[in-house]
Amino acid sequence: MTAYLLAIGIMAAIYVLLTLGLTLQYGLTGLVNFGHVGFFAIGAYASALLSLQGVPLPLTFLAAALAAAIAAWPIGLVALRLREDYFAVVTLGFGETVRLAITSEGWLTNGVQGIPGIPRLFSAMPVGLPEALATFAVIALACTVAALMLRRIAASPFGRVIGAIRDNEDALKALGKDPARFKLQVMMLGSALAGIAGAFYGHYITYLSPDQFIPLVTFYAWMAMIMGGVGRVSGAVVGAALLMAFLEGTRFLRDFIPGVSEVEMASVRLGAVGLALVLFTLFRPQGLMGDYRK
């Protein structure tokens, strides 16, 4: 049971990192990024491919963050001049483009066959509880650092500018600030977080293929953010944990609902997740950790 809970914890922590990136982009700055999964994929593949070439792991994580941030740069330049809904469409397209590029560039990514045998985070340790615990500890540490960093950003002058971009971009322009530059930085920083999340994901699952990077991953991060409370750093953490609790906790529903067959249960499970989300938006639209003063 402990190992299973740790596995859920690790996946939840990976989603916390992803959601934190989104919190920075949407929650704090108001950028509607529907292509988060693209940066997640870039990070995952960058770290996996480099580690298979023998590059030591801390360096591959750095490379994952850099690759994702660099990928965000042209997106930023092209797209940040667009209004939010158009920006959402562009990023959605970007996420899909990344997946198709991974599918097509078989020389690099092994295409649809995927990359098996990616080294684990602690490949020197035998698989078991200590190894899972160490993995979880490292990811949790990364989440903590990212969360603290985000808090710091939100409280800084930079944070006030991006908050102003979210609340009233025109007013900010009238004050002589250049929103595009700030948006670009936010875009790159948030994507770097997604890239690191991707690197953790790759080294945890140990197998990557393009069909793992579908838009659903982006929307899981959105769900986590909405459930936790948009614009709240604690919201990202709580939301991602809650999402995993929903997705995995419903596996145990069967033990409490008699008369439902194993096959039907799979559908009931997804239904339960959907229902919970609907109820959430109905009764706690600000999210669990949301700001109720507004």
Added chain:
Amino acid sequence: MTTHRRTLLAASAGLLAAPRFARAQAETFRIGALNPVTGAGSPYGAGMQRMIVAAVEAINAAGGANGRRIEVFSEDTQTAPQAAVLAAKKLIEVNRVRAILGTWSSGVSLAVIPLTNDADMILMHTSGAPALSVPPANARHLGYRFQATNDRFGRAFAEIAVKEGFRRPATMAFNNASGIGNTEGFRRAWAAKGFQNGVHVVYEPNQPSYRAELLRVLATRPDVIVMGSFLPDTTIILREWFQMGVPVKWIIPAWAANPQLVQALGPAVTEGIIAVDSVSNEGSPAFAAYDAAYRRTMNQPGLSNVYAAMTWDMATTLGLAIEQAKSFETAAINAAIRQVANPPGEGVSTFAEGKAAIAAGRKVNYDGASSVLDFDEFGDVTPDFGVFFIERGQIVRKYVVKI
């Protein structure tokens, strides 16, 4: 009234739950049924899961394997590696299963097999990716593939194309490991025979129309189109091809060219299509047993779900291996799988038959519902391939090719 209804509910819930607790008393051998109940594999997943349960019921009815009942814990992979990994973790850690059966897509199997290897348990799957045969995925030789590799399917397609006298084959592949594996296997085998390959078109899943791809292929005037495809896309492609009215023959894997396809398109469109399948022994007693179970639980003919026949065989093979090994240790069971599945030995087609033969000290060779089921050193089956022609809406087996 309210109280009364609530009491009734509690009582019935208790009744339903009771056998679960009662069963937990005696020690069982626990296995996990990890199937694609939702997601892209959903047309097959439910049947696959039910057939594992049905085969296990047959084993338990025959007194269990090596004296223990087998207990099945089911989970859904959602046909997604990430969900499958967590589901596998749950089966391994919480339910304490000792083997996992029935993962379907290659992506899922490749993500799950490191976990089963680390937990020292057998994984039986129906995925086609070649990577599953060799290290790192199958470094511990605990993985068993009940489906022919995509490459073997491709080789069979090439044999058939030669036999049917085709000269200008084009290939169309669904863009995933299985689809491309089929057509690549064909193109390699075709080139090895000294022939020239035609155009190769890879198409993306979930398109409403494949007209552009079809036009590209048909513009090269092929005499046959070899497909690496699935049911939904094949349905659309064949419908659009028929509307174009260009004469061409088709070689299609049987999981796509199946009774549902004929039902969707009608006999006129499907006339003359060549469907290729690893021989499911329709004549065999094992297939009859499987077919009866499938009709009973799914209300459909057993042929409509080739993967369900494979999962039926998985549970039966595992049961026989436990019986043969006289042990519940993974190493012993693993060593016994080839003993009970491969020749030589007395051909058996059900668990009960095999159990009786093993008890009598004879070596058995289980001939499955999905194929004769002989494993090579990689844990792969090399089945013979049945060649079916669709004639007036009927899928008729014409001959068998060996590769």
